[in-house]
Amino acid sequence: MGRRAAECILHGIVTAVVVMMVLRAQRIRNPEARLRCWLFAMAVPLLGTPLFWLLSPWRLDEHFRDRWALFSASHSSPWAWHGVELATALAWLLAFAGAALFLRDVIPFVLDFARGRSVKRTATSPSAVLAGAVERAAAALSIALPRLTLLQSQHPILSCRGLRKPVIVASTGLCEMLSPDELAAAIAHEMAHVKHRDPMLGWGLMSVRALCFFNPAVQLAARAAAGEIERRADRSAACVVGNTRSLVDSLRKLAGSASASHLSRSWHRLRVAAIEERCQALLREKNTDPTAISPWMLLATAMGLGAILFLTVA
């Protein structure tokens, strides 16, 4: 069991490294393509590695390791300390790192969720500006009008919720803080999440992270995927409003005003840094970036990676 978990970690790391290098080498900037690559990186240790065990159990034999394997953790057997091999110690260390990364993201999320539920907020009828922004974004993105909830709160709140029936939740504080153009851009961003069914994707990512809590590569790939989901929504919003500057301004205002009362300072700093990176990307990049990688190239890369992973044994 331990050896199989170690192989999941090893395959996750190799896949994440290959994905990162391919994204750089091919200069892929399109968030949609990048998101698919990171989802692939998450899927490999979850599905690909168990498939190897199922189809070729002889991969784990000593003969295969010694004769054919590109890398076998058992070859580090000369390095042991008090009977504990280096490879085993390293696997444990990586598993702890994976669990730490998972807890690092899940604890603030759970606390945020729990506190949000405990605070009673009264809903009010949306203003004409807000309703108009939602209608315009829905028309531009060719999606059905989602339910809109406006909360009575001084804090700027804006989110897209709901797995099957999406709801856009905004607050009066948000409407006061943002100018009409910025509000339209921020709403377009959330509507892009509705279009791409991102809340469902987000829960899916969290489920995979919980399942592979010990795998640091899966945790990092999920973080990268979450970043690409946001960048994809940013791009769609910039297309809808036709004004990147107002979207950037709204993102910066929201990041600056985000309450750090129930989030740790370092977590808050990370969040602000991530938003600033998205703003820079929006200002720097063109929306016309194509996928830039053909399906044949993806297939060839996946097959090459599959061959490498087949010959990589924990």
Added chain:
Amino acid sequence: MDAPFAQNPDMRSREFVAGGWRTLVVLASVALALRTVDAIPGWLSGLPRGVHLCPSLREAEARTGLRLDRIAPIAARTAGSIRATASPVPAVAIVLDDDRSQLTFFRSRGGSIPTLLRPPPSAFHEIAVPLKPGLSASLKAERQADGSVWQDLEWSEGEITTALRFGGRTVELLRVARQLVEAAP
């Protein structure tokens, strides 16, 4: 790659080929890096690829599937090192030290002892020695670079091949070998 670039088929195919090369370089680099990391323990410990240093006899048994619990007559000596390999045939080499001389025990299943564990002896003298009725062993004497003479005794029972390499007296080597043969099931 902007829109006019993408529409030009010649440029597109050139970009496709360049992309293919870049991907190939990435995959080759990763494969090479894995192979290098795999080889580092062998380089540092001086062990050839496929030979494992085992911390215990149980570990060596697990790696090779060979039964080593019948070597009690020689296991009383201090085990210096236990090396095991699974390829081309499962085999172990156990170096045993006492205060007088060094004895190395080899065992393999399904073929002769791999040269990874035991370099072929350059014998100047070879005779057949009976160990028990119906079982004889081949005793070779080989001279080392420092002028000392070592003896190499090898016999096979079924698919199991056993060998002993000893720097001491022949009488003692034969006594150990007979004890091992008697202890065998």
